[in-house]
Amino acid sequence: MKVQAKHDVGSTKKTLTGADVLIHALVDAGVDTIFGYPGGAVLPIYDAIYRSEASFEHVLSRHEQGSIHAAEGYARVTGKPGVVIATSGPGATNLITGITDAMMDSLPIVIFTGQVASNVIGTDAFQEADVMGITTPITKYNYQVKELSELPKVVKEAFHIASTGRPGPVVVDIPKDVSAELSSAVHEATFELPGYQPNKTPNPLQIIKLADALSRAKRPLVLAGAGILFAEATEELKELAERYQLPVINTLLGLGGFPGSHELFLGMGGMHGTYAANMGMYECDLLINIGARFDDRLTGNLEHFAPKARIAHIDIDPAEIGKNVQTEIPVVADAKEALQALLLRSITFPDHQDWKVKLTRYKQDYPLWYERSDKEISPQWLLETVHRLTQGEAIVTTDVGQHQMWAAQYYSFEKPNRWVTSGGLGTMGFGFPAAIGAQLGEPNQLVVSIVGDGGFQMTAQELAVVKERKLPIKIIIVNNQALGMVRQWQESFYEERYSESLFMENPDFIKLAESYGIHGMSVDKETEVIDVLKKAFSFNGPVLVDCRVVQQECVYPMIAPGKGIHEMIGVSK
Amino acid sequence: MRRIIIATVQNRGGVLNRITGMLHKRQFNIESISVGSSETEGISKMTFVVDVKDHQKLEQLTKQLNKQIDVLKVSDITERAIVARELALIKVGGSGQLRAEIQGIITPFRASVIDVSKDSLTIQVTGRPDKVEALIALLRPYGIKELTKTGVTAFLRGQQPSQVAEINSFTI
Numbered sequence: 001m002k003v004q005a006k007h008d009v010g011s012t013k014k015t016l017t018g019a020d021v022l023i024h025a026l027v028d029a030g031v032d033t034i035f036g037y038p039g040g041a042v043l044p045i046y047d048a049i050y051r052s053e054a055s056f057e058h059v060l061s062r063h064e065q066g067s068i069h070a071a072e073g074y075a076r077v078t079g080k081p082g083v084v085i086a087t088s089g090p091g092a093t094n095l096i097t098g099i100t101d102a103m104m105d106s107l108p109i110v111i112f113t114g115q116v117a118s119n120v121i122g123t124d125a126f127q128e129a130d131v132m133g134i135t136t137p138i139t140k141y142n143y144q145v146k147e148l149s150e151l152p153k154v155v156k157e158a159f160h161i162a163s164t165g166r167p168g169p170v171v172v173d174i175p176k177d178v179s180a181e182l183s184s185a186v187h188e189a190t191f192e193l194p195g196y197q198p199n200k201t202p203n204p205l206q207i208i209k210l211a212d213a214l215s216r217a218k219r220p221l222v223l224a225g226a227g228i229l230f231a232e233a234t235e236e237l238k239e240l241a242e243r244y245q246l247p248v249i250n251t252l253l254g255l256g257g258f259p260g261s262h263e264l265f266l267g268m269g270g271m272h273g274t275y276a277a278n279m280g281m282y283e284c285d286l287l288i289n290i291g292a293r294f295d296d297r298l299t300g301n302l303e304h305f306a307p308k309a310r311i312a313h314i315d316i317d318p319a320e321i322g323k324n325v326q327t328e329i330p331v332v333a334d335a336k337e338a339l340q341a342l343l344l345r346s347i348t349f350p351d352h353q354d355w356k357v358k359l360t361r362y363k364q365d366y367p368l369w370y371e372r373s374d375k376e377i378s379p380q381w382l383l384e385t386v387h388r389l390t391q392g393e394a395i396v397t398t399d400v401g402q403h404q405m406w407a408a409q410y411y412s413f414e415k416p417n418r419w420v421t422s423g424g425l426g427t428m429g430f431g432f433p434a435a436i437g438a439q440l441g442e443p444n445q446l447v448v449s450i451v452g453d454g455g456f457q458m459t460a461q462e463l464a465v466v467k468e469r470k471l472p473i474k475i476i477i478v479n480n481q482a483l484g485m486v487r488q489w490q491e492s493f494y495e496e497r498y499s500e501s502l503f504m505e506n507p508d509f510i511k512l513a514e515s516y517g518i519h520g521m522s523v524d525k526e527t528e529v530i531d532v533l534k535k536a537f538s539f540n541g542p543v544l545v546d547c548r549v550v551q552q553e554c555v556y557p558m559i560a561p562g563k564g565i566h567e568m569i570g571v572s573k
Numbered sequence: 574m575r576r577i578i579i580a581t582v583q584n585r586g587g588v589l590n591r592i593t594g595m596l597h598k599r600q601f602n603i604e605s606i607s608v609g610s611s612e613t614e615g616i617s618k619m620t621f622v623v624d625v626k627d628h629q630k631l632e633q634l635t636k637q638l639n640k641q642i643d644v645l646k647v648s649d650i651t652e653r654a655i656v657a658r659e660l661a662l663i664k665v666g667g668s669g670q671l672r673a674e675i676q677g678i679i680t681p682f683r684a685s686v687i688d689v690s691k692d693s694l695t696i697q698v699t700g701r702p703d704k705v706e707a708l709i710a711l712l713r714p715y716g717i718k719e720l721t722k723t724g725v726t727a728f729l730r731g732q733q734p735s736q737v738a739e740i741n742s743f744t745i
């Protein structure tokens with residue numbers, strides 16, 4: 001909502017409330033969009049929002065989880081911090097999943113929670129929750145504001161911490177009496193964080209070591225994670241790869257950091273990665289990890305991970321280096337600065353022609369495959385078709401499950417920051433609200449939200465926001481009438497005992513969309529898909545497409561749990 | 574292996590919770606923590622005695638501590654010349670004849686009796702953890718009714734010899 005009344009900012013009379021001070025601080029921080037939901041403990045803040053004449057949008061979700069996933073989507077595509085406001089108690093606890101998700105995927109989010117008044121904190125007052133206690137393990141940092149005078153400083157610190165170094169969520173808990181208090185003084189927002197000095201510049205000695213290792217490598221491979229995206233280092237990565245003809249693979253979250261159609265690109269690595277990417281990691285003699293954290297879904301069984309390789313790891317977070325995989329060449333730095341430093345060195349061109357030929361053969365001989373159904377819609381084909389019809393240019397958000405992996409496999413990206421997915425936490429219910437934030441952050445881009453029939457039902461109430469804001473999001477439900485990924489694991493590892501994974505009952509998604517005033521279409525024949533999707537993508541406004549796909553499909557290839565990256569199953573028909 | 578780690582931290586609300594929570598989440602085995610103010614206002618010192626499996630785990634521990642925004646400095650002082658002390662209060666049963674006997678045991682430890690009742694006495698001992706442990710072992714036969722320890726607090730000696738004879742990880 002936009003705002004009406006006015007108040008005098010420069011006045012020294014007691015005319016500002018703590019909440020007004022907060023709004024000024026947000027405006028100072030450059031905030032243009034706030035995702036939130038009101039309640040008792042944030043009434044002063046919502047009153048200040050109502051009265052403020054600053055130009056920012058407040059987006060009212062229909063559940064606080066919707067607010068925070070939207071803020072994550074916004075942050076992921078714009079690179080700016082996402083801002084969330086929620087009330088005390090249940091408002092704050094409804095954010096927990098999203099805060100944890102942002103922590104795992106290193107997204108800059110600043111969350112303001114209301115708290116009960118200072119004098120009743122600790123008495124189990126109405127709607128009191130120990131937000132500091134609950135959010136300590138899932139935030140980069142958190143604050144409870146004790147005095148109004150410290151609020152501007154806290155807000156400034158919170159944005160700084162959230163968006164620098166390795167990004168992450170920061171919670172600011174504000175007791176109601178602090179936001180309601182009248183204030184006259186203008187408080188300085190200077191701060192000092194002596195214990196927080198992220199190191200962006202690489203140690204030159206480590207760069208020399210890395211350059212030397214590269215010049216000697218016979219089988220080099222670059223693993224590019226989301227650190228490339230946060231550091232805006234895609235150009236540098238491309239230059240390094242092309243100059244030394246280095247094969248590149250991405251993590252799930254790193255997709256878009258290297259052009260998907262590039263001849264040096266081998267695809268995504270990990271549990272559902274390509275044969276070429278995983279065998280590349282298995283056989284390489286130098287693995288240069290840039291901004292990835294060697295997550296277990298990437299590495300598989302660590303015993304078999306990159307067994308012949310010297311490991312170099314560039315990361316802004318020193319604690320990630322050596323955490324899971326022993327590292328010979330640690331480079332604590334911003335990915336862009338590290339790559340720039342590496343590009344400045346003269347490096348002997350590595351002797352790796354045979355390796356390149358081998359990997360190219362892997363790529364050609366073992367591409368992603370699926371058996372296309374002749375009657376029903378194959379979900380992989382559906383995702384390929386979405387890619388084709390949007391020329392690979394859309395911002396794609398996904399939920400979690402089989403459709404997510406198919407989207408990662410078949411929607412390849414040429415450009416960065418167009419891929420929004422929940423990697424570390426694997427949060428069902430993420431994809432659709434994330435699309436709302438992405439569309440608000442990038443109003444002129446086509447946003448396609450690929451969701452499962454299960455996960456969509458976890459946050460479907462946010463359809464109201466899409467309608468209210470006239471967001472032209474294209475929602476594609478990959479509807480297999482099942483918790484597909486659970487069903488797949490039960491098929492593969494539990495002798496097809498489909499315990500609680502097949503839906504007997506799903507809503508009529510078209511009517512659901514229509515009840516929110518959103519255009520709905522459904523398709524269950526392959527021959528009609530292209531026509532329906534074309535209509536959806538050219539429709540001027542939001543559309544929900546319910547795509548009925550084959551239920552019994554599995555995501556392949558796969559590294560079974562406990563297996564090594566060289567032990568993929570389902571590599572070819 | 575046992576290590577003594579000191580963290581200098583900013584004295585902000587929740588800092589102890591944040592650090593112990595992180596140690597718990599990351600499955601570090603903490604034998605003791607002692608926390609108190611330092612020479613600088615607003616800055617506290619935490620002394621941890623930890624049992625870690627190997628050097629990689631130790632490196633993770635110091636990195637994770639350093640990563641905390643309130644942590645200013647982390648040092649592993651295990652292999653340096655240090656003074657490490659802890660304090661224990663030990664209540665043992667004893668009256669009449671036994672008291673004299675107990676007194677005889679504690680004197681070489683420079684421990685003192687700080688409270689006496691009809692049938693018990695409370696002993697205070699300060700020193701290196703191995704010394705404190707030794708006294709506790711000697712008192713055990715007399716029946717320890719209550720025991721509390723502060724945990725180790727430590728810092729570097731003013732003078733660091735070029736070679737540290739004593740390997741602290743064994744003695745603390």
Ligand SMILES: Cc1ncc(C[n+]2csc(CCOP(=O)(O)OP(=O)(O)O)c2C)c(N)n1
Pocket residue numbers: 399400401402403404426427428429451452453454455456478480482483484485486
């Ligand atoms: C909040 C949450 N609960 C449970 C899970 C476990 N889980 C992972 S994938 C999945 C199935 C998702 O089903 P659906 O949304 O229909 O997607 P599909 O796999 O069928 O494409 C489940 C239940 C999860 N990731 N997140």
Ligand SMILES: [Mg+2]
Pocket residue numbers: 401452453454478479480481482483484
């Ligand atoms: Mg499904």
